[in-house]
Amino acid sequence: MATLDLVGVxxxxxxxxxxxGIDLSVVHGEFCVFVGPSGCGKSTLLRxxxxxxxxxxxxxxxxxxxxxxxxxxxxxxxxxxxxxALYPHMSVRQNLSFGLxxxxxxxxxxxxxxxxxxxxxxxxxxxxxxxxxxxxxxxQRVAIGRAVVREPKIFLFDxxxxxxxxELRVRMRAELGAxxxxxxxxxxxxxxxxxxxxxxxxxIAVLRDGRCEQFDRPLELYNAPANMxxxxxxxxxxxxxxxxxxxxxxxxxxxxTLAAGGRVRVEAVTGSAAEGADVTFGVRPEHVKxxxxxxxxxxxxxxxxxxxxxxxxxxxTIGDGHEVTARLPGQTRVRGGETVGMALxxxxxxxxxxxxxxxxxxxxxxx
Ligand SMILES: Nc1ncnc2c1ncn2[C@@H]1O[C@H](COP(=O)(O)OP(=O)(O)OP(=O)(O)O)[C@@H](O)[C@H]1O
Ligand SMILES: [Mg+2]
Numbered sequence: 001m002a003t004l005d006l007v008g009v010x011x012x013x014x015x016x017x018x019x020x021g022i023d024l025s026v027v028h029g030e031f032c033v034f035v036g037p038s039g040c041g042k043s044t045l046l047r048x049x050x051x052x053x054x055x056x057x058x059x060x061x062x063x064x065x066x067x068x069x070x071x072x073x074x075x076x077x078x079x080x081x082x083x084x085a086l087y088p089h090m091s092v093r094q095n096l097s098f099g100l101x102x103x104x105x106x107x108x109x110x111x112x113x114x115x116x117x118x119x120x121x122x123x124x125x126x127x128x129x130x131x132x133x134x135x136x137x138x139x140q141r142v143a144i145g146r147a148v149v150r151e152p153k154i155f156l157f158d159x160x161x162x163x164x165x166x167e168l169r170v171r172m173r174a175e176l177g178a179x180x181x182x183x184x185x186x187x188x189x190x191x192x193x194x195x196x197x198x199x200x201x202x203x204i205a206v207l208r209d210g211r212c213e214q215f216d217r218p219l220e221l222y223n224a225p226a227n228m229x230x231x232x233x234x235x236x237x238x239x240x241x242x243x244x245x246x247x248x249x250x251x252x253x254x255x256x257t258l259a260a261g262g263r264v265r266v267e268a269v270t271g272s273a274a275e276g277a278d279v280t281f282g283v284r285p286e287h288v289k290x291x292x293x294x295x296x297x298x299x300x301x302x303x304x305x306x307x308x309x310x311x312x313x314x315x316x317t318i319g320d321g322h323e324v325t326a327r328l329p330g331q332t333r334v335r336g337g338e339t340v341g342m343a344l345x346x347x348x349x350x351x352x353x354x355x356x357x358x359x360x361x362x363x364x365x366x367x
Pocket of ligand 1: 013016017036037038039040041042043044045192
């Protein structure tokens with residue numbers, strides 16, 4: 001068993017507050033991912049959990065017990081860094097066993113664990129090589145192996161794949177998922193790659209400026225972002241946001257006037273969006289349907305199209321230059337310089353946000 005609770009956790013470096021009070025509960029066996037822009041505090045939070053940084057206020061609990069005052073080696077955790085941090089003068093076998101020798105684990109037990117980790121991570125052919133004679137992916141597997149042999153309660157990963165090339169990242173991502181399935185440990189994983197987050201996580205914590213904006217299952221974040229930040233951060237290309245005013249309310253529906261021109265109807269509004277209120281209309285690029293100019297809710301002046309074969313991106317502007325992106329399945333005949341219409345009201349996958357950025361609609365029906 002290994003649960004992890006963060007209760008009002010804060011961190012300051014001198015006079016600078018970096019983590020502003022984070023509450024999170026990670027359940028046993030959960031693969032939890034921290035995502036967020038550079039500098040938002042992901043590594044700091046992970047290092048606090050690891051015991052490599054002190055906690056300025058609040059409480060960290062592992063299996064319900066406070067660990068704030070426990071040293072890193074007493075918490076039963078193992079951390080894997082982006083930089084691998086392998087010992088260059090030691091063989092792979094020595095790199096794997098060194099930490100266990102230090103804490104005086106019996107020789108046979110060390111050999112058993114090293115053999116098992118090497119088999120699991122397909123490192124057997126390289127056990128007698130030094131890290132300098134391994135590829136990046138092999139080195140990262142050694143770094144992961146070094147965590148595995150410690151049989152930690154919780155694994156902590158800080159961007160473990162970001163030094164690998166794109167193809168290897170995809171392969172290692174699948175291997176990490178398989179490792180989690182096999183071991184069943186609680187894992188906390190930091191990345192700013194949202195594909196990694198979406199594919200690996202049971203739940204994702206979206207961090208921004210030292211605060212947790214939303215902690216939820218990947219598709220829940222995608223379909224029902226709590227606010228504009230999460231809506232813009234999850235999904236690529238990012239969601240189109242259009243400033244608007246509520247022109248009329250009719251039960252749960254609202255008719256909006258877009259600042260850039262055009263009118264849109266939004267269904268299933270739950271938050272307060274009174275007539276006259278300033279709001280932001282949101283629609284993901286894949287839900288922008290293109291029609292003939294004048295036949296949609298607003299017209300778009302196309303600047304550029306990109307044809308990827310299987311799908312196409314159409315980049316343009318509405319009104320006085322507000323940028324919009326549409327993502328279409330297959331190939332498109334639309335070209336730069338044309339004007340097309342955008343059918344927005346027909347989509348059920350539209351979003352609405354208040355002046356404070358909070359969602360005024362309980363998610364979108366995407367399925
Ligand atoms: N030892 C330190 N002293 C002062 N400020 C620090 C220290 N370590 C980190 N910070 C600051 O804390 C903030 C969060 O840093 P952190 O490394 O946790 O971000 P991150 O989300 O991991 O970013 P990245 O995605 O770039 O790795 C940053 O503004 C950083 O400058
Ligand atoms: Mg970091």
